[in-house]
Amino acid sequence: MGMSANAALVMPADWRDFLALTKPRVMSLAIFTALCGMLVAPEPIHPTLGLAAIIAIALGAGACGALNQWLEADIDAKMRRTASRPLPAGRMERASALHFGVGLGVFSVLLLGVATNWLAAAVLAASIIYYLIIYTMWLKPRTPQNIVIGGAAGAFPPLIGWAAAMGDLSWGGDMVPTLPWLLFLLIFLWTPPHFWALSLFVRTDYANAGIPMLPVVAGEAVTRRHILLYTVPMAAAATLPWPMGYAGALYGVTACAMTLAFAVLAAHVALRTSGKGDAMAPEKRLFAFSIAYLFILFAAIVADHWIVLV
Amino acid sequence: MTHEPPFDMTEYRRRQAARARVMGLGLVALAALIFFVTIAKMGLAQ
Numbered sequence: 001m002g003m004s005a006n007a008a009l010v011m012p013a014d015w016r017d018f019l020a021l022t023k024p025r026v027m028s029l030a031i032f033t034a035l036c037g038m039l040v041a042p043e044p045i046h047p048t049l050g051l052a053a054i055i056a057i058a059l060g061a062g063a064c065g066a067l068n069q070w071l072e073a074d075i076d077a078k079m080r081r082t083a084s085r086p087l088p089a090g091r092m093e094r095a096s097a098l099h100f101g102v103g104l105g106v107f108s109v110l111l112l113g114v115a116t117n118w119l120a121a122a123v124l125a126a127s128i129i130y131y132l133i134i135y136t137m138w139l140k141p142r143t144p145q146n147i148v149i150g151g152a153a154g155a156f157p158p159l160i161g162w163a164a165a166m167g168d169l170s171w172g173g174d175m176v177p178t179l180p181w182l183l184f185l186l187i188f189l190w191t192p193p194h195f196w197a198l199s200l201f202v203r204t205d206y207a208n209a210g211i212p213m214l215p216v217v218a219g220e221a222v223t224r225r226h227i228l229l230y231t232v233p234m235a236a237a238a239t240l241p242w243p244m245g246y247a248g249a250l251y252g253v254t255a256c257a258m259t260l261a262f263a264v265l266a267a268h269v270a271l272r273t274s275g276k277g278d279a280m281a282p283e284k285r286l287f288a289f290s291i292a293y294l295f296i297l298f299a300a301i302v303a304d305h306w307i308v309l310v
Numbered sequence: 311m312t313h314e315p316p317f318d319m320t321e322y323r324r325r326q327a328a329r330a331r332v333m334g335l336g337l338v339a340l341a342a343l344i345f346f347v348t349i350a351k352m353g354l355a356q
Contacts, residue, residue: 009317012325015332048350052343115347 013092020086021069021097022062022104029294030061030157033187036298037161037180040305045116045165052115053164056108057157060124063105064131064153070097071136079205112164120163127156141210144217148230151191158183158298179246182237183298189234190294193227193266197287200224200269201280220274227286228263228270235259238297251297251304258293265289 034057038050045053069076069087077088086092105128113121135150162180163169172178177185199206199213200223206213215223238259242252265286274280 009322011318011322012329014325015329046350046354048346052347055343111343 010093013086013096017086017092018066018096018100021066021092021100023065023068024062026065027058027061029291030154031058032295033183033298034157034161034164036302037158037183038165039161039302040179040183041162041165043166049115050164053112053120053161056112056115056121057124057160059104059108059111060128061157063101063108064128066097066101066104067128067132068136070094070101071132073097075209075211078209079202081202081205112160116164117167119167119169120160123156123160123163123169127153127160130156142212144212144214146212147195148192151188151195152184154191155184155187158187176244179241182241182244182246183301185237186234186297187294189230189237190290192230193234193262194287194290194294196223196227196230197269197283197290200274200283201287224270224272228266231263231266235263241301247301247304248308249304250307251300254300255297258296262286262289262293 031054035054038045038053069085072082073085073087073094076082076085082088087094087097109121109125109128112124131150131153135146135153139146139150159169159180162183169180170178171181196214199215200220203213203215203220207216214226238255239252241247242249242255247255265282268282269286272282
C-alpha cells in the first residue's frame with residue numbers, strides 16, 4: 001500500500017475501548033438490581049427468557065455508558081478521573097462511540113421486547129432516554145440537584161426486571177407502593193448520599209470541568225449536611241419492605257444493621273471538616289460502603305424471598 | 311516543522327482482526343440467544 005493511502009487511514013479503536021465505553025462496573029450494579037427485581041417477582045420467569053432479559057438490560061446500561069461518554073467527552077477530558085477514557089484520550093473517534101451507543105441501545109430494547117414483553121422494553125427505553133436527556137444533557141450541567149432527580153435513572157433496573165417477569169408495574173392500592181416501586185425508591189434515595197460522598201473527594205475535578213455538583217456550588221459543609229439528611233428517607237425506603245410484609249426477618253435484620261452502619265458513616269462525614277491535604281478517608285469509606293450496602297440489601301431480599309419458597 | 315510517526319500498519323491489521331473476531335463471536339452468541347428465546351417462547355405458547 002502506498003504512502004498516500006496510508007496517510008488517509010485512521011487507527012481503529014481497540015475492542016477493549018468499546019468495552020470500556022460501556023462502563024462495566026456501573027453496568028454490574030444495574031444488572032444485579034435488575035436480576036433481583038426479576039427474582040423477587042411472584043411469577044417465575046422462564047430461565048432462558050430471564051437470561052435474555054438480563055443481557056438486554058446489560059446492553060441497555062452499556063448504551064447509556066457509551067452515549068454518556070459521547071456526550072461528555074469534552075468534560076471527561078478536564079477531569080483527572082475520566083481523562084483516560086477512550087474518547088478524551090484520543091483512542092476512538094466520536095462517531096464510533098455514537099454509532100456503538102445508538103446501536104446497542106436500540107438492540108437492547110428490541111431484544112427485551114421480543115424476549116419478554118413490551119412494557120419492560122418501554123421502561124428500558126424510558127430509562128435510557130431519562131439518563132441521557134433528563135440527567136446527562138439537562139440536569140447535570142445546570143443544577144446541583146442533578147443527582148437527586150437524575151438518581152431515578154439508576155433506579156429503573158429492578159422495575160425492568162420485575163416487569164420482564166410479571167408484565168405489570170402497578171403501584172398498588174390505597175397509594176401503598178408495591179415491592180418493585182419500593183426497590184426503585186431505595187436506589188433513588190440512595191443515589192444522593194452515594195454520589196455526594198464521591199463528589200466530596202473529587203470536588204476539584206468537578207470544579208475544573210464546570211459541573212455544578214453540590215460541593216462546588218454550595219460548599220463542603222452543606223454537602224456533608226445533605227448526605228446525612230438524605231440518609232433518613234433512604235433508611236425508611238430500605239427498611240419498609242419488612243413492616244409492609246414484602247420481606248421477612250432475614251431482610252429486615254440485614255437492612256436495619258446495614259442502614260445503621262450507613263448512618264454512622266454518613267454521620268462521621270457530616271460532622272467533620274476537611275483540612276488542607278486531607279486524604280478524605282471517611283468520605284471514601286462511605287462511598288465504598290454505599291456500593292456494598294446496595295448489593296447486600298438486594299441480595300438479602302432475594303435470599304429472604306427464596307427462603308420462604310423453600 | 312513536526313514529523314508525524316509512521317503509520318503502524320501491523321497494529322492496524324491486529325486491531326482489525328481482533329475487532330472482527332469479537333464481532334464474530336458476538337454474532338454467534340446473538341444467533342444462539344435468538345434461537346433459544348424462540349424455543350422457549352414456543353414452549354410457553356403450547
